[in-house]
Amino acid sequence: MxxxxxxxxxxxxxxxxxxxxxxxxxLLAAPPAPVAPTVMNPPPQPKDWANLATLPxxxxxxxxxxxxxxxxxxxxxxxxxPKAAAQVAHLEAEERAGRPRGLFVNCxxxxxxxxxxxxxxxxxxxxxxxxxxxxxxxxxxxxxxIYTDGRAHPPDPEPTFHGHSIxxxxxxxxxxxxxAVLPQTYIAPSEAVGVPNNGDLHIVERxxxxxxxxxxxxxxxxxxxxxxxxxxxxxxxxxxxxxxYDIVEGxxxxxxxxxxxxxxxxxxxVPVPETEGGNWLxxxx
Amino acid sequence: xxxxxxxxxxxxVVMLGCALAVALPAAAHHSFAMFDFNKTISxxxxxxxxxxxxxxxxxxxxxxxxxGEAAQVWSLELTSPGNLTRIGWTHSSxxxxxxxxxxxxxxxxxxxxxxxxxxxxxxxxxxxxSSVRDANETPNLK
Numbered sequence: 001m002x003x004x005x006x007x008x009x010x011x012x013x014x015x016x017x018x019x020x021x022x023x024x025x026x027l028l029a030a031p032p033a034p035v036a037p038t039v040m041n042p043p044p045q046p047k048d049w050a051n052l053a054t055l056p057x058x059x060x061x062x063x064x065x066x067x068x069x070x071x072x073x074x075x076x077x078x079x080x081x082p083k084a085a086a087q088v089a090h091l092e093a094e095e096r097a098g099r100p101r102g103l104f105v106n107c108x109x110x111x112x113x114x115x116x117x118x119x120x121x122x123x124x125x126x127x128x129x130x131x132x133x134x135x136x137x138x139x140x141x142x143x144x145x146i147y148t149d150g151r152a153h154p155p156d157p158e159p160t161f162h163g164h165s166i167x168x169x170x171x172x173x174x175x176x177x178x179x180a181v182l183p184q185t186y187i188a189p190s191e192a193v194g195v196p197n198n199g200d201l202h203i204v205e206r207x208x209x210x211x212x213x214x215x216x217x218x219x220x221x222x223x224x225x226x227x228x229x230x231x232x233x234x235x236x237x238x239x240x241x242x243x244x245y246d247i248v249e250g251x252x253x254x255x256x257x258x259x260x261x262x263x264x265x266x267x268x269x270v271p272v273p274e275t276e277g278g279n280w281l282x283x284x285x
Numbered sequence: 286x287x288x289x290x291x292x293x294x295x296x297x298v299v300m301l302g303c304a305l306a307v308a309l310p311a312a313a314h315h316s317f318a319m320f321d322f323n324k325t326i327s328x329x330x331x332x333x334x335x336x337x338x339x340x341x342x343x344x345x346x347x348x349x350x351x352x353g354e355a356a357q358v359w360s361l362e363l364t365s366p367g368n369l370t371r372i373g374w375t376h377s378s379x380x381x382x383x384x385x386x387x388x389x390x391x392x393x394x395x396x397x398x399x400x401x402x403x404x405x406x407x408x409x410x411x412x413x414x415s416s417v418r419d420a421n422e423t424p425n426l427k
Contacts, residue, residue: 066422095316098321098393098394099319100317100318100319103315104315105315107340120365120368138340191315191316192316192318238422238423238424239424241426247367250339250365250366251339258336
């Protein structure tokens with residue numbers, strides 16, 4: 001594109017020089033790398049919607065069996081490396097002493113794999129063509145997109161709290177493969193005890209109905225920097241159909257604010273005075 | 286209703302020694318190990334604020350946990366709004382000024398906080414409890 005010279009104030013020779021200078025780096029640079037073709041997600045066809053009817057019924061809201069989780073803290077030992085085990089032992093001792101570490105008090109997502117393993121809150125499963133979506137309650141960003149359209153993991157996926165998940169159906173079981181989870185996310189048997197996965201986390205899940213209204217997630221968690229071998233564990237969820245179980249919105253950071261009014265009379269969020277760690281203070285006495 | 290303790294009559298004496306610092310661990314999902322579930326404090330209280338927010342609902346009350354003691358602010362922590370909805374709570378279950386008969390498990394370190402256990406609204410007799418385990422760990426299909 002030629003520089004705009006409608007005002008006629010810039011000599012054409014100068015413009016030509018400028019244009020040459022601008023073009024020179026492009027001429028000297030290496031040829032541009034071939035651009036990968038844009039991959040399109042095709043619109044679902046009637047058969048794709050019809051095929052959803054062949055999948056198992058995971059409708060309803062699912063609440064976790066936290067009592068089972070607590071039993072597993074003893075019965076389902078995690079194969080920690082010695083270094084990780086020492087950290088875990090310290091955190092366990094702190095909790096026993098009434099000083100639990102708040103792994104999740106920063107309001108960041110519980111993330112993978114902890115969301116699936118230790119949340120105390122409900123979740124739901126949505127089936128659409130080419131995808132299973134898991135939505136959680138509390139922490140508005142509890143969300144997993146599991147692509148079931150046959151794609152592979154991207155070659156260089158961006159690490160995220162829940163990672164990149166691809167899945168396929170083996171009969172009535174959804175097999176999910178997850179990579180590219182942020183190294184900071186915890187492998188944690190409880191909300192007070194856990195160690196960051198520290199990278200290269202790989203999770204394989206087999207999610208299936210273990211009874212008419214029990215959903216079982218069998219997880220194989222490979223975390224070579226903190227585990228000596230793949231940890232195989234399970235999580236159980238109970239189906240709820242009573243409408244009072246419908247998922248409600250929950251924004252973790254809302255707890256740091258109270259409802260207030262500004263000088264103009266607007267309804268606003270007012271920060272609640274906090275101590276270190278974001279804990280609330282009761283109002284001044 | 287006179288304040289009383291269940292299981293451990295020493296609690297009011299312990300409470301006399303409360304520090305003035307009254308922080309409550311309530312920012313997000315966390316262990317409740319800072320609360321002493323072997324101690325239950327029962328006392329009349331007046332609601333000052335009901336914070337129906339994630340991640341944990343908080344009930345602020347004025348309460349005298351020892352007979353003759355001046356009422357002070359206590360902060361009682363609960364689970365999430367979603368979980369409480371399943372056992373009959375709403376965002377308007379309590380309002381400032383409600384007089385209640387309160388039970389809670391205090392913080393181990395003596396600060397003025399605790400895990401909410403149960404409250405009965407004096408004016409209506411309505412009772413609210415806090416445990417969601419039974420509601421969440423069995424299917425509710427009807």
